[in-house]
Amino acid sequence: MHIKHFLFSALCIGVANILIEWFFIGFLFHKYQALTPQTWRKESYKSYSYSSLLSLLFGALFTLFYFKIGTRYVIYGNVLSACKFGLLCFGCFVLIREINSAIYVNFDRRFSVGSLLASLFTFLAAATIACLFY
Numbered sequence: 408m409h410i411k412h413f414l415f416s417a418l419c420i421g422v423a424n425i426l427i428e429w430f431f432i433g434f435l436f437h438k439y440q441a442l443t444p445q446t447w448r449k450e451s452y453k454s455y456s457y458s459s460l461l462s463l464l465f466g467a468l469f470t471l472f473y474f475k476i477g478t479r480y481v482i483y484g485n486v487l488s489a490c491k492f493g494l495l496c497f498g499c500f501v502l503i504r505e506i507n508s509a510i511y512v513n514f515d516r517r518f519s520v521g522s523l524l525a526s527l528f529t530f531l532a533a534a535t536i537a538c539l540f541y
Contacts, residue, residue: 413470416540421466423532425459428525436521443513466533472496473537481538493534494527501526 432440440447448454473481473492482488505526509519 412540413467413474416470416473416537417463417466419466419536419540420469420533421459421463423536424462424465424529427528427532428458428462431521431525431528432518436518439515439517439521442515443518446513465529469496469533470537470540473534473541477534477537478541481534483541484538486535486538489534489538490531492538493531496534497527497530501530 477489477492480488481492502523505519505523508514509516514522
């Protein structure tokens with residue numbers, strides 16, 4: 408993998424993560440977030456900036472993870488194989504943690520579903536993008 412492929416993959420995954428999180432959490436399920444106002448900090452430009460930087464960091468880390476691990480398990484250029492890898496990553500890294508958080512933190516159940524969907528689509532998109540750039 409060339410450095411430009413790594414950078415483009417990381418950038419595309421980061422931007423996709425920002426858009427997916429906005430769509431699911433900031434648009435579709437935002438009204439359910441408002442049902443538990445005592446759970447959330449105030450939104451600000453600073454919090455959005457940090458969140459965007461973390462999305463870009465996720466893009467870089469997932470690209471590195473895909474390069475080191477995913478390339479051994481994903482069929483080259485096969486989007487369905489990449490989606491299976493993304494689903495596996497979602498199950499390993501997010502599913503249990505999100506459900507556990509929903510048990511102990513005062514989230515509305517519908518917001519928890521939205522958060523899970525956002526994470527699922529983020530990992531599916533990340534694996535597909537990394538596959539296409541490799």
